[in-house]
Amino acid sequence: MADSSDIDAALIAKLQNDATLKAAMPDGVFFGLAGLSIATGKNSTRFVLVSIAENVDRAVFGGRAIESVLYLVKAVSLSGDSKGAAARIDQLVEDQPLTVAGYTWMSSAREQRVREMERDDVDASIVWTHRGGLYRIEMSL
Amino acid sequence: MIKTGRYGKVLYDPAGVAPPTAQIVALNGWKLSQKMGKTKVTCFGDTNEVYVPGLPDVSGSVKGFWDSTERALFDAATAETPGMLQLVPNTTEPTFFWSGLAYLSADIDTTVDGAPAVAGDFMAGGPWTMAPAGP
Numbered sequence: 604m605a606d607s608s609d610i611d612a613a614l615i616a617k618l619q620n621d622a623t624l625k626a627a628m629p630d631g632v633f634f635g636l637a638g639l640s641i642a643t644g645k646n647s648t649r650f651v652l653v654s655i656a657e658n659v660d661r662a663v664f665g666g667r668a669i670e671s672v673l674y675l676v677k678a679v680s681l682s683g684d685s686k687g688a689a690a691r692i693d694q695l696v697e698d699q700p701l702t703v704a705g706y707t708w709m710s711s712a713r714e715q716r717v718r719e720m721e722r723d724d725v726d727a728s729i730v731w732t733h734r735g736g737l738y739r740i741e742m743s744l
Numbered sequence: 745m746i747k748t749g750r751y752g753k754v755l756y757d758p759a760g761v762a763p764p765t766a767q768i769v770a771l772n773g774w775k776l777s778q779k780m781g782k783t784k785v786t787c788f789g790d791t792n793e794v795y796v797p798g799l800p801d802v803s804g805s806v807k808g809f810w811d812s813t814e815r816a817l818f819d820a821a822t823a824e825t826p827g828m829l830q831l832v833p834n835t836t837e838p839t840f841f842w843s844g845l846a847y848l849s850a851d852i853d854t855t856v857d858g859a860p861a862v863a864g865d866f867m868a869g870g871p872w873t874m875a876p877a878g879p
Binding site for chain 2: 663
């Protein structure tokens with residue numbers, strides 16, 4: 604039985620299990636909202652954030668045939684090698700097969716690059732760096 | 745009763761046997777057109793053009809995604825004899841369908857940013873009927 608959430612989980616697992624990315628962003632890989640650091644247990648300051656920007660299902664007669672999910676995958680940090688982390692994300696996702704039970708991988712490709720700075724809402728002296736991309740992953744059922 | 749097209753179905757038998765039992769997979773649309781040719785019989789004194797009906801024509805199209813596990817549409821496109829085509833608007837009302845012998849064509853459209861799409865046109869290769877038969 605295909606479960607769409609398993610696609611999210613597979614992507615996150617792929618990012619979590621990479622030592623190079625973990626070295627650059629040691630606080631973890633989170634979906635939607637950053638949690639406490641898996642390294643220190645304190646607030647995360649160097650992490651990877653994954654979210655769904657858009658999702659399109661394509662049907663054939665009798666059911667869903669393709670799930671096309673546009674993920675925002677970015678390194679978010681106060682310090683550290685965000686450039687290297689974004690490059691590593693690209694190496695891990697672009698054109699890289701994703702194994703998910705119930706699905707057949709079709710493609711993984713970046714549609715847009717993301718690079719922006721964000722001033723912290725609470726402490727204006729803090730600037731967050733966001734670096735990564737919008738990646739479309741297509742899986743067929 | 746108005747039903748969704750989500751549960752449509754296209755069946756095909758290359759030998760022309762009715763009813764066809766094999767579904768053409770990965771399709772997501774079909775269209776059938778019934779048009780009756782008209783012959784102009786306008787005469788002196790008529791106040792407008794006048795026509796009389798000729799024979800009904802049946803043609804249409806199917807479309808969907810390329811699925812490498814099946815090539816029925818492309819095999820049909822090269823067939824020299826018509827196959828039996830059955831078009832079902834909704835499988836929850838399986839007694840309602842159009843069927844008949846048909847010649848098909850096939851197209852495939854592949855782009856870098858999407859799944860390869862297939863499409864085909866058909867034209868009658870024999871008599872066509874709508875089921876259930878009308879009054």
